[in-house]
Amino acid sequence: MIEVIGLAKRFGRTTAVEDLTFTVHPGRVTGFLGPNGSGKSTTLRALLGLERPDHGTALIDGRPYPTLRHPSHQVGALLDAGAVHPGRSARAHLTALAVAGRVARRRVDEVLERVGLAQAATRRAGEFSLGMKQRLGIAGALLGDPAVLLFDEPGNGLDPEGIVWIRTLMRSLATEGRTVFVSSHLLAETALTADHLVVIGRGRLIADTGVERFLTEHAAARVHVRSPARSRLAELLRARGAGVEYEGADALIVTGAGVDEIGDAAAAAGLPVHELSARHASLEDVFMDLTRDAVDYRGVTHA
Structure with missing residues (x-):
């Protein structure tokens, strides 16, 4: 040992x-x-x-x-x-x-x-x-x-x-x-x-x-949402207290709201949804979140 x-x-x-x-x-x-x-x-x-x-x-x-x-x-x-x-x-x-x-x-x-x-x-x-x-x-x-x-x-x-x-x-x-x-x-x-x-x-x-x-x-539940009305959907979900990040051309990554809640909210607002799926955090995701404040050497990720 x-x-x-x-x-x-x-x-x-x-x-x-x-x-x-x-x-x-x-x-x-x-x-x-x-x-x-x-x-x-x-x-x-x-x-x-x-x-x-x-x-x-x-x-x-x-x-x-x-x-x-x-x-x-x-x-x-x-x-x-x-x-x-x-x-x-x-x-x-x-x-x-x-x-x-x-x-x-x-x-x-x-x-x-x-x-x-x-x-x-x-x-x-x-x-x-x-x-x-x-x-x-x-x-x-x-x-x-x-x-x-x-x-x-x-x-x-x-x-x-x-x-x-x-x-x-x-x-x-x-x-x-x-x-x-x-x-x-x-x-x-x-x-x-x-x-x-x-x-x-x-x-x-x-x-x-x-x-x-x-x-x-330590993993926050994440939901991948693809919608042609993603800006309006993002505003709606943020107003309900969810965390929202943009991904790609028409997708959102949502935390603090489950698949059912997001689907129901979009339907009630008449917003189209083309994809709605739960994403399981990887060890890399959790590690990066947990050690974010413990990194001494951080490179620049944009040009």
Whole structure:
């Protein structure tokens, strides 16, 4: 189990993490979400003993990482797929990790097979694509057959087949009873992979809940309406207290009013409606709404 309790870390005047507390349980995939600069990487590094917290604790199986007796057998992690000597073959890289971690060398070929790199075992890592390096990094995380796994953006560089593969792998690892903690910006993929979410912004906890509950509690019901009289319909719905946004040439996105209410109001006013349908918010929609005030770096979206 992973436990973060009152974690705080500052870099000069910048607060990376502030009073962060959450628990990651075994047997499920927990997605770790947050905007850039939210403190995700600092939290992962604190869990692996790469950053010393100013306050609080980051524990794995109830202990700080540096005090684990057999870390390679207890924790596997992928933080940087590029952290491999370009002149070493995939097999040589994993063999070096196995020797350092006191892992049986037979595991090298086993994990190469599991991540789909068996045919590339003798190729130098410097020749690998980003997707292949990601697979090699995942193989390194699996090498000691650990019960706890931490992955930072494991889907980077993977093609569509690779994305499906990593999703299946994460879920199978959780089914085996392992603790799987995955940081990602691929929100649509996270919605398909994760059972639970930990969401942070500006170093503080925003949500710690199941995916379905997260969507149910934070998603505003939206209705898509298409009408040639949309301006008049928008005025009518706003007068009834609904939120209305224009979309495309003749459509509206309405919040605060259901399909039946909108249809009845349009009919009573004699306004034509060509389409009326409920829209279910995606994880991306809810995440963007919930973290809107926690984004440090925002680009310009218009020309």
